[in-house]
Amino acid sequence: MDLVVGGLSRFDEDVVPIVRDLGARHSSYGVKPQHYQTLKLALLGVLEEVLGDAFAGETKQAWAATYDLLAQAMIELPSTPAAGGADIAV
Secondary structure (H helix, E strand, C coil), X not given: CHHXXXXXXXXXXXXXXXXXXXXXXXXHCCCCHHHHHHHHHHHHHHHHHHHHHHCCHHHHXXXXXXXXXXXXXXXXXXXXXXCCCCCCCC
């Protein structure tokens, strides 16, 4: 999260390539696009349970939007091989 927050001013240049590489690794582990939605629901549910009323309205919307942005970048595989030199089949 520090990387994402710190890189917001240059999100496309600094954060997206790193997140896409992370997504490529997840894909090689067998993670499917639909798994990201499952994780989103679990994450938001836990945050809501732990934080209660502090996790409502704009805060919840911001977390959901940020998660969606990161998940979409992870699902869109990079055009270059993932770290470690293995080619990723698209």
